[in-house]
Amino acid sequence: MGGCSAPNCSNSTSIGKQLFRFPKDPVRKKKWVVNCRRDFEPTPHSRLCQDHFEQSQFEEIARSPAGGKKLKPNAIPTLFNVGDPPYPAVTTSYILIPLKPEPVEKELNFGDHGYARRTPLPGMEEEDADRTAEDQQPCTQCQLLKKQLEQEMQHTARLQKEQAEEMKKRLYRLDRIEKGLQNFLYEDQIRALSLTKRSRRAVWSPETIMKARKIRCAVGTKGYEYLREIGYPLPSYRTLCNRLETKIMVTTDMSCEELAELGLGLMASCDSPTGVVGDNDEEELISVLS
Known part of the structure; x- marks a missing residue:
């Protein structure tokens, strides 16, 4: 029977040790290989014995079909009798946390065109105070655009008012025309005026x-x-x-x-x-x- 693939370990089933095959998942298999401190590609016959797993990596109640211990689905071996590894051992699953973007200040003054915020160094508070005062001054171009916008809004309001007055005058004239037609035309004749000829x-x-x-x-x-x-x-x-x-x-x-x-x-x-x-x-x- 085969023995343990870990370096400096000769355990096998012949002495009562339980062996576990390498996982099929490539990510978990890579973690096992890294922790073994061996540069090799496990074969279907490669095994690790129970001495390389902490007690927390086994199921508390569940047992294997042969009656032995059963590893948890995410179990990782961490106990090896070797020197300093070429790289650190993996003890937990890889968790990739994306970097958080730098906070951006949303509340900016209307004329503020400063695109950076920094903590002043000692002795530079006065210079930064002067720059802040200059940044807070209203921008000439922004003030000009704001004035143009106000003028356009006033012009639009004036046009709407004029159109409303014109519509009132037209309705008044049409009402007078209808009353004049009623003096010598019947209702059906007035309706016929809006129809096509004949x-x-x-x-x-x-x-x-x-x-x-x-x-x-x-x-x-x-x-x-x-x-x-x-x-x-x-x-x-x-x-x-x-x-x-x-x-x-x-x-x-x-x-x-x-x-x-x-x-x-x-x-x-x-x-x-x-x-x-x-x-x-x-x-x-x-x-x-x-």
Whole structure:
């Protein structure tokens, strides 16, 4: 059987000593080799006996399958009968602690441009006091930038105030315009002003239909179409025909006002008494009757 790999040690299992193989972990194996004071590469058959481990490196209760002592998972041998080692023995696990950065003073004066803080040497307190007084003086460039920033903030506040005043004036003018439109336009006509020209989304009230019929009778077909062309909110001729209770068109010498008084739901051309129908009316009339 093999014996202990430690220098100056001939223990083996034949004399009742328990042997332990080198760990597979390369870090722990390196610690064992360093503590052995030997420059060699352990083989799978290399062993260290129990005499090289302190009692604290063994489990208190747990035992090996053969009934012997059992090493702790992080056990390291430290007991060797050798001279001064070429380098210190490893007794504990390696713990790498990162270096802490030097503390940095965060509270600096606005005009302070000193980038170093040091403890004055004896006899240099007065010189350092003079330098500190110079460093604490406000920086010219910093003061200039601060002044420019204040000016920009004042200019921005002034522009915001002017824009707010302009918006108030516009809202006041729009309110007056809306009240003026309400004097001769209905609500649906005011809404139609915001729609595209001849938009089919416009919804006309019965009051607007009756008003449009009177305007068409008063100004004629060409005048009515001219009002619609320049943007006056009025329904089309086809809409007027579709909104009649009875879709009947007649040619008569009676005026629109006289037909309206009869209450027959009839609508006549508002041109000359000869009953000549305009081009647009004739085309739309054909489409309605068909």
